[in-house]
Amino acid sequence: MGAFSLEGYKPFMAMVTMHSILAVMNLLAKAAFQQGFSSLVFVVYRQSIATLALLPALFFLRGRSGVAGMSVSLRGFCLIFLAALFGGTGNKILHFLGLNLGNASLVSALSNLVPSTTFVMAASVGLENVQLRSLITWAKISGTLVCVGGIMILTFYKGPRILNSSNPYLNLGTALDSVHYRWVLAVGCLLVSTSCWSLLLILQVPICKYVDPLPQALWLCLLSSLQTAPIVFFLEPNLSAWKINTVTELWACLFAGIFGSAVCFYLQSWCISVRGPVYCAMFMPLYTLITVVLAAITLHEELHIGSLIGAVAIIGGLYIVLWGKAEDSKRERNHIVDASEITISIDDKEDNITGQPLLVNSTR
Known part of the structure; x- marks a missing residue:
């Protein structure tokens, strides 16, 4: 009985672990950016370290069968390449540009848009039932x-300050001041980043038919590192920008690569395979809560009433969408059960069962 209960809680523990990792990763990355580390170079190091971490993990956990599981068809490879381009390259570059221009609390709040944008995209391509x-x-x-x-x-309403002293580079809201354009640009980057992540989720629907979660995570990190390297080198040709100068920058890269990409990609893929994407999306507000609390404590980020109202509205809208998704899933399950029901009728008439002899004596 205890083993069964523990098994049922594994997806829950996986999602709590994943979003805790992502929250800590954003705080470490923000601390590294404040020391002058390039957010673009950070993406290359993150995906490359994740690839190096997943390669031995796949071999030791799966052996030769795991290496053989990396083989995919041409169509599967093209889908994974596009998923890496949008979900691993475009999403990550814009995500950390937005984090560098804004702050960790803004990033976590806007990440709650992923379920809603995914719903819009899925409905537009016919993957979502719209009546x-x-x-x-x-x-x-x-x-x-x-x-x-x-x-x-x-984005546009600041309101009274709730926590921490004023710091123009750590504002959680915007006003018509010298950093207004940075905040709006950060929101723009994060909105496009959210759309890229939603597109990744759409592409993963057919990808799951070709590749298991662990090889899929390795493919995404490998292709993303190969894609980001030339793009970032073109945008950051100065070799000094590629140097890791402090311990904070080193720890941020290692943590983001090993845990933020390698572990989180696998946990998310596995959880989707056992509970579905709706279950995983329900934990996005947990990511926001952990990030806001840790950011206020460690980075002394301001918390304004406008940010709080906006975050509550985003989370509330998220749960309305999730309620609709849950009702859709319930109707689909009921429809499957109704379609599979077999009606068995038993005639109780005694003359058909006991009233007539099974054998008739023809000699009588």
Whole structure:
């Protein structure tokens, strides 16, 4: 009984672990950026370290069968390449550019848009059931609009300060001051980054037919590192920008590569395979909560009422969308059960069973 309970809690523990890792990673990365480390170079190091960490892990955990599991068809490789381009390269570059221009709390708050943007993309390509006369469809649409309203509040309304002293480079809201353009640019980068991550989730639907979670994580990190290296070298040709000068920068790169990419990619892929994407999306607010609390404590980031209202609106809209998704899943399960039911009727008439002899004596 105890073993069964522990088995049921494994996806929950995996998601809590993953979002805790991502929150700590963002704080370490922000600390490294404040010391002058390039956010673009950080992405290259992160994906490269993740690849180097996953290679021996795949060999030791799976042996030769794991290496053989890396083989994919041409169509599967093209899908993985596109997924790495959007989810590993574009998403990561824009994510850390937004983190460098804004702060960790802004990044975590806007990450709650992933379920809503995924719903819009899935509906546009026919992967999501949309019926305009259905209450569930309107719940998902209204939840998406609430999330958009939360973004507008988070971006353009500051309000009174709740926590920590004023610091123009660590503001959680914006005002018409010298850093306003940095904040708006950060929001723009993070919105595109969120769209790239949603596109990755859409592409992973057919990819899961070709590759298991662990080889899939290795493919994504490997291709992403090969894609980001020439792009970042073109944007950062100065070799001094590629140097790791402090212990904080070193720890940030190692933690982001080993845990932020390698471990988190695997945990997310595994959890989706056993519980589905809706279950994983439900933990996005946990990521926001952990990041905001840790950022206020360690980096002394300001917390303004506008940021709090915007974050609550985003999380509220998220759960409206998730409720709609849960109702969709419930209806699909009920439909499958109804379709699989077999009606068995038993005739109780005694003359058909006991009233008539099974054998008739023809000699009588």
